[in-house]
Amino acid sequence: MIFSSPRFFVFMLVLLLSLRVVRPLEWRLRILLVASCFFYAAWDYRYLGLLLLVSAINWECGRRIYASTDPRPQRTWVMVSVVSSLGILAWFKYANFFVDNLNLLLAHSDVSLPHLDILLPAGISFYVFKTMSYTIDIHRGDLVPTRSPIHYATFATFFPELIAGPIVRGSVFLPQMGRDIGPTPERMRVGLSLFLLGLTKKTLVADPLSSVADPMFAAPLQYSGVSLWFGVLAYTLQIYCDFSGYSDMAIGCGKMIGYDLPRNFRMPYLSGDVAEFWRRWHITLSTWLRDYLYIPLGGNRGGKARTYMNLAITMLLGGLWHGASWNFVLWGGLHGSALAGHRLLRERLGDRFRVPRPIAVVGTFFFVMLAWVPFRSPDFTTTGIMLGRMLTLSSDGTFFVPVILFASAALVVLAHLAGVAVERQLSRRGHSRRFDAVLHALGAETGQDEISGWYLKLGFSTVPGMAVVMAWLLAIYFFAPTGTSPFIYFQF
Amino acid sequence: MSWRRRLLGFFLATALVLVPAEFLLRRINFAPAGRDPVLGSIREPGSVSRHAVEGDGRSSWIVHGLRREQPMDPDADTILALGDSYTEAAQIDDDEVFTYALEQALRRGGLPFQVLNAGKSGYSPADYVDKADFYRGLGANRWTIIQLRDADLEEDGWKPVKNHFARMPDGTLGIQHVDPPRSKFGWIFRPVLNNSALISYAIERFLEFRSAAAAEPPLFRAAGKRAESAPRNEPYPVEEELELLHRSFDGLVTFLYLAVYDPEHPIGGGVTDVEQRLVAVCLDRGWSCVNLRDAFPDFAARRIAPFGFANTAYNNGHLNADGHQAAAMLLEREMERLRAGDLL
Numbered sequence: 001m002i003f004s005s006p007r008f009f010v011f012m013l014v015l016l017l018s019l020r021v022v023r024p025l026e027w028r029l030r031i032l033l034v035a036s037c038f039f040y041a042a043w044d045y046r047y048l049g050l051l052l053l054v055s056a057i058n059w060e061c062g063r064r065i066y067a068s069t070d071p072r073p074q075r076t077w078v079m080v081s082v083v084s085s086l087g088i089l090a091w092f093k094y095a096n097f098f099v100d101n102l103n104l105l106l107a108h109s110d111v112s113l114p115h116l117d118i119l120l121p122a123g124i125s126f127y128v129f130k131t132m133s134y135t136i137d138i139h140r141g142d143l144v145p146t147r148s149p150i151h152y153a154t155f156a157t158f159f160p161e162l163i164a165g166p167i168v169r170g171s172v173f174l175p176q177m178g179r180d181i182g183p184t185p186e187r188m189r190v191g192l193s194l195f196l197l198g199l200t201k202k203t204l205v206a207d208p209l210s211s212v213a214d215p216m217f218a219a220p221l222q223y224s225g226v227s228l229w230f231g232v233l234a235y236t237l238q239i240y241c242d243f244s245g246y247s248d249m250a251i252g253c254g255k256m257i258g259y260d261l262p263r264n265f266r267m268p269y270l271s272g273d274v275a276e277f278w279r280r281w282h283i284t285l286s287t288w289l290r291d292y293l294y295i296p297l298g299g300n301r302g303g304k305a306r307t308y309m310n311l312a313i314t315m316l317l318g319g320l321w322h323g324a325s326w327n328f329v330l331w332g333g334l335h336g337s338a339l340a341g342h343r344l345l346r347e348r349l350g351d352r353f354r355v356p357r358p359i360a361v362v363g364t365f366f367f368v369m370l371a372w373v374p375f376r377s378p379d380f381t382t383t384g385i386m387l388g389r390m391l392t393l394s395s396d397g398t399f400f401v402p403v404i405l406f407a408s409a410a411l412v413v414l415a416h417l418a419g420v421a422v423e424r425q426l427s428r429r430g431h432s433r434r435f436d437a438v439l440h441a442l443g444a445e446t447g448q449d450e451i452s453g454w455y456l457k458l459g460f461s462t463v464p465g466m467a468v469v470m471a472w473l474l475a476i477y478f479f480a481p482t483g484t485s486p487f488i489y490f491q492f
Numbered sequence: 493m494s495w496r497r498r499l500l501g502f503f504l505a506t507a508l509v510l511v512p513a514e515f516l517l518r519r520i521n522f523a524p525a526g527r528d529p530v531l532g533s534i535r536e537p538g539s540v541s542r543h544a545v546e547g548d549g550r551s552s553w554i555v556h557g558l559r560r561e562q563p564m565d566p567d568a569d570t571i572l573a574l575g576d577s578y579t580e581a582a583q584i585d586d587d588e589v590f591t592y593a594l595e596q597a598l599r600r601g602g603l604p605f606q607v608l609n610a611g612k613s614g615y616s617p618a619d620y621v622d623k624a625d626f627y628r629g630l631g632a633n634r635w636t637i638i639q640l641r642d643a644d645l646e647e648d649g650w651k652p653v654k655n656h657f658a659r660m661p662d663g664t665l666g667i668q669h670v671d672p673p674r675s676k677f678g679w680i681f682r683p684v685l686n687n688s689a690l691i692s693y694a695i696e697r698f699l700e701f702r703s704a705a706a707a708e709p710p711l712f713r714a715a716g717k718r719a720e721s722a723p724r725n726e727p728y729p730v731e732e733e734l735e736l737l738h739r740s741f742d743g744l745v746t747f748l749y750l751a752v753y754d755p756e757h758p759i760g761g762g763v764t765d766v767e768q769r770l771v772a773v774c775l776d777r778g779w780s781c782v783n784l785r786d787a788f789p790d791f792a793a794r795r796i797a798p799f800g801f802a803n804t805a806y807n808n809g810h811l812n813a814d815g816h817q818a819a820a821m822l823l824e825r826e827m828e829r830l831r832a833g834d835l836l
Contacts, residue, residue, distance in 0.1 A: 006705050211805040222755040222807075224795070398755060398795045403802040466505035474513055478697060482704040 001042040003195075003249045004202055004480075011039065016256060019182040028181055029154050032257065039159035040122070047121035050088070055156035057084050058131040062138045062145045074139055081135040089128045092121055097324030123163035125321055129288055131156050134170040136292060143171045151177045160253035164246050166264040166284040172451060173259065181258030190447060191256030193458040196472060198248030203480035205408045206242035209234045212402040217376050220385045225394040227401075228386055234405045235376050236369045237412055240269065243282070251452055260451035267419050269368070272360035274338040277368060289318050304347070311343070312336040322375070327383065331375040338367060422446055426454050442468055510690060517689035520544045521696075523551075523582070524686035530626045531557055531612070532672050536686060546809055547583030547801040556630065559609040561586050568606040570631030571598075571827070574620045575639030578750060578811050579611025583801060588813040593820035598827060603836075605827075606631055611639070616648045617737050618655040622667045624740035635836055636741045637823065639748045642766040646728045657733060665732040730769045738779060746826055747774065748819060751785035753799060753807055758792035759785075780835075782826050787818035 001008050015035045019028050041048045061081035065074045099113045106112065134155075137143035146152050155173045183191075216223050216231030223231065247264035254261040268281035278286045294314040300307040312333070319332020355363070370387070377383040388394070425435050426446060439445065443459020443466075459465025523541035528534045534557030535541060541551045552561045559580060573579055573591045581589045591609035598605050608630055612619075620627065620638060627636070643649075649657050658668035675681065685692040738745050749770055754761030767783070774781035784798060791798055791814070797807035798815030811819070830836040 005708060006701070007708065211808070215805060215808065219756065398797065398806060400806040401802055402806075404804070463501045463505045463508070466502060467508040470505055470509045471513070474509060478517070478693060482697070482700040 001039060003246065003253075004199055007042075011035070011042075012253065012256070016183045019257065025180060026150065029150050029177070032181070033150060033154050033157060036154070036157040036159040036162065040157065040162060043122040043163070044119070047119075047124075050092075050121055050124075051127060051157060051162075052153075054085060054088055054128060055131050055153060057081065058135050059149065059152050059156075062135045065135060065139050066145045078135060078139045081132060085128045085132040089124060092118055092124055094320075094324045126165050126167055127156065127162060129167050129285075130169070133167075133288065133292060137169060137171050143169075143174070146170075146174050146177065148177075158254075158259070160250040160257075161261055164243070164250075165282070166247055166250065166262050167288050168261055168284070169288075172262055176259050179258050183256055183258075187255055187258060189457050189460065190455065191252045191254075194248050194252030194255060194455055196252075196458065196469075196476075197456070198245040198250075198252060199476060200472065201241035201245030201248065203476055205411060206238045206245060207481045208404050209238040209241070209408055212405050213238055213376070217378070217382065217386070220382060220389060222397050223389070224397045224399045225389045225392060227397065227399055228390045230400070230402055230405055232369055232373055232376075232386070232390065233409070234402065236269075236365075236372055237405075237408055239372065239376075240265075241408075241412070251455075255452070260449050262451050263453040266453070267416055269365050270361055270416060270420070271364050271368075272355075272357055273342050273364055274335060274367065275342055277364060278335070278339070285318070285321070289314050289321075293317060304344075307343070308340040311339045315339060326380065327374045327377055330380075330383070331371055334371045334374070338371075422454065422456060441465075444468075514688065514690045517693050518542065520689075521693050522689035523692075525682065525692075526557075526686075527678075527682075528556055530623060532674070534612070535559075539686075541582060543582040544803075546804045547812065548803070549582050549584045549588075550586065551580075551582050552586050557610065557612055558630075559586070559589065559591070559611065564608060564631060565606055566631055568631055569604070569634050571605050571607045571635045571637060572627055572630055572633055573607060573609050573611065573637040573639065573748075574615075574627065575611040575637075575748070576615050576641075576644070577611070577613035578641065579609060579639045580613050581609075581611065581811065581816060582613075583810050584813045584816060588816055590816040590820040590823065593817060594823050594827070597820060597824040601824070601828065603827065603831060605634070614654070616644050616651070616654070616656070617733060618649050618657050618667050621736055621740045622655045622669055628741065633744075635744050635746065635827075635830070637746045637748050638737060638741075639750065640770070641750045642752075642764050645730045645733050645766050645770075649733060650728070657729075657736075665729060665736050667736075728766075730766055731773050734770065734773050734779075743779075746780040746782060746823065746830075748823065749781065749783045749785075750798075750811065750815075750819075751783055751788070753784075753788055753791065753797055755792060755795075755797060755807065758788035780826060780830060782819075782822045784815070784819060784822065786822055790818070 001011060015031070018031050018035075022028050022031060037048060037052075040051055058081050061077045064077045068074050068077070095116050095118055099115060103112050134143070134145075134152075138145050146155075151174065154177070155168075155170060158168070158173070161168055212234035213231050216228055217235070220228060244265040251261045251263070262284055264283050266280040266283065268277050271277035271280055294310055297310040297313060298306055299310060302310075313336075315332045315336030316329055317332070319328040319330070319335070322328045322331075370390075373386050373390075374380075374383045377386060389397070421435055426448065441462065442464050443462035445457045445459075446454055447457050448454045458469050460469060519542055521543055523543070524536035524539040526534050526536035526539075535551075535553035537553060537555045539553050541553065543549045543551070551559055554560050554563055558564060571594070573594075579589075579591070586592060589609060591607045595605065595607035598607070610627060610630070617638070617640065627633075652668075652670070654670050654672065656668050656670070658666055660666040685695070734747070737747075747770065749767065751767055752762035752764060763785075767785075770781065771783065773779065787798070794814075796814050798811055798818060800806045800808045801810075801812055827836060
């Protein structure tokens with residue numbers, strides 16, 4: 001059940017109506033829990049048990065850690081949580097990767113391991129990280145475990161972010177469990193605004209761009225170097241709009257129900273360096289890796305060499321988290337190297353040399369764009385062909401100019417300009433009466449909360465506001481591709 | 493704000509959006525529909541359609557759903573082109589379609605034929621056979637071009653929801669006639685649909701969304717695929733289908749086959765079973781056949797593809813203007829060969 005499918009609209013409508021009608025909070029939570037399980041089972045009911053098993057293991061470990069005052073059993077239960085969670089993840093996600101690589105190593109011998117018939121459970125990387133952080137937070141003393149299994153199960157299975165994030169920690173979600181959930185006019189306005197924004201990114205930008213990028217990654221030899229640059233640019237915009245669109249829709253659904261989910265993107269392609277990119281891209285994963293991997297490895301506390309090593313390990317594993325393929329490892333390695341290189345330069349040069357911000361943004365964008373090549377390519381051969389043709393501006397192959405890419409790019413640039421204007425407005429650095437007047441005329445407002453950051457609430461109260469919303473909906477209805485294509489991050 | 497003011501505001505906002513949307517959609521996708529006693533729903537005679545969703549085409553329509561700017565001359569020697577949306581070619585302008593280019597080329601070569609484009613989206617060879625008598629009566633018919641793709645001779649020609657090939661009780665191949673569904677209230681809605689791009693495209697989109705929803709994977713088993721229609725136990729009788737088509741037009745037929753283009757292997761890449769069988773039948777029986785594949789080396793040299801558009805995808809989708817030009821060139825050569833052999 002994809003967010004942009006008609007089935008999901010029916011599901012959401014029934015859920016919101018139920019939450020509106022049923023009064024006691026505990027019953028509403030039960031409805032939400034059942035709805036979340038239904039949502040997950042709609043993908044493939046066979047793996048609902050696995051989700052509940054991973055959740056139950058971490059619930060029990062968290063309970064025992066909190067109940068114990070002795071550090072040794074506490075450490076034991078943390079180990080049980082981490083080993084079992086990562087073991088399940090490794091089995092379902094990496095077993096065949098291991099088998100394939102072992103078979104490659106044993107190619108000259110008679111030994112050959114059989115390929116395992118394993119189906120990747122939807123969202124496993126996300127819910128394993130989420131529930132594992134619950135026990136680690138309890139062990140660190142950052143979180144008091146909830147005593148209600150219903151509250152915990154609602155957190156562990158909360159459907160908007162279950163399949164592809166944002167990765168919500170218990171310390172963010174569980175304190176909200178006392179809220180009187182259910183739709184209110186204000187929640188619906190905020191939630192629908194975010195959902196509409198995400199739906200637009202997905203259906204009007206990401207999905208059409210896949211028709212440009214997919215054929216080029218499938219057969220790069222058919223295209224000239226310049227065309228491949230267009231293809232990679234198309235994928236760069238596609239993956240951003242696809243994933244951030246999903247996150248916006250997830251946060252919007254959360255808001256309609258009554259929960260705030262953490263922001264996952266903050267205009268990452270406007271970053272001035274790779275470190276800033278990771279503070280703006282898939283924020284909940286990068287902060288997770290920082291808090292549960294980079295810092296436990298020693299962070300920057302063990303000297304320069306150790307810091308670079310920790311950065312590299314974190315990014316390599318971050319790459320591998322995306323999927324069982326050496327291409328993802330290469331992508332993580334590229335980002336890890338760039339992070340280490342940037343840190344080294346910053347330490348050596350300090351403030352003596354500063355690249356002008358626009359040049360830094362363009363440079364970072366090009367690096368990130370090139371790094372998407374191994375990320376998207378099915379294998380190293382394709383990566384090599386693509387990069388070779390792009391960097392030599394090869395004239396072999398078709399010169400294809402995809403008009404749709406330029407239309408989408410213009411839309412993304414306009415949206416970023418609006419985003420920058422709103423951020424300036426909110427930070428009060430560039431307070432603009434004109435901006436205020438435009439928002440007011442449209443009946444729109446900006447809103448902000450500690451968890452989700454800032455957001456735009458569309459206007460339904462003024463004639464221009466209603467006209468904008470109506471035109472927006474008509475644009476999606478008339479121009480979105482029919483048929484629901486899965487979000488890119490569902491495969492991770 | 494009182495509910496009256498709110499309601500007034502809503503109507504005002506609706507008008508503010510719908511009026512420009514109507515004008516915009518007239519430019520993007522608008523095709524007034526008419527009715528023909530034999531063909532059923534056709535493009536309104538005398539209308540001009542726009543289609544910019546894939547490619548960007550402006551098409552003119554005359555009687556019997558024929559795509560043509562000038563009126564049909566009932567007494568002129570006629571070459572009729574039958575086909576589906578690839579021949580109809582709403583994605584390109586009138587003067588880019590292969591029928592127009594062929595007519596011009598033949599005239600230049602001293603063959604004053606009228607080439608009529610009877611391409612109709614959704615049609616398959618079963619429809620051409622079913623309506624062969626009608627088609628042969630269009631103009632002074634001297635020859636017929638039938639455009640074919642693999643799907644026409646495989647699943648599309650056998651779909652039970654429309655006219656389709658079927659085994660007759662005596663074991664021969666025939667046509668199962670299926671009347672298309674017709675709304676009782678069409679006479680009420682047609683004037684509205686023909687005058688509003690907004691409403692007609694909204695309905696078209698609704699139908700697209702409905703079929704997309706029907707094709708979604710089953711609930712609770714997203715990983716499993718939706719059961720496809722029962723596979724055929726035997727291969728499609730391509731040779732018999734071609735024979736039936738050939739016979740229905742008294743053998744005065746050229747098959748225009750649109751082969752799959754593989755830019756990496758333009759000569760031998762992407763050859764399908766249907767193509768092999770069609771080419772074999774043509775060679776074996778000495779029938780007139782044109783294969784777009786013959787133009788592929790030229791496409792490879794020019795680094796372009798016969799299919800796809802800049803606003804959709806490269807080499808994916810309908811035949812583009814270059815593809816039509818190539819088809820016209822190959823057909824002209826074939827018509828001259830037929831003329832030289834006194835067949836035309």
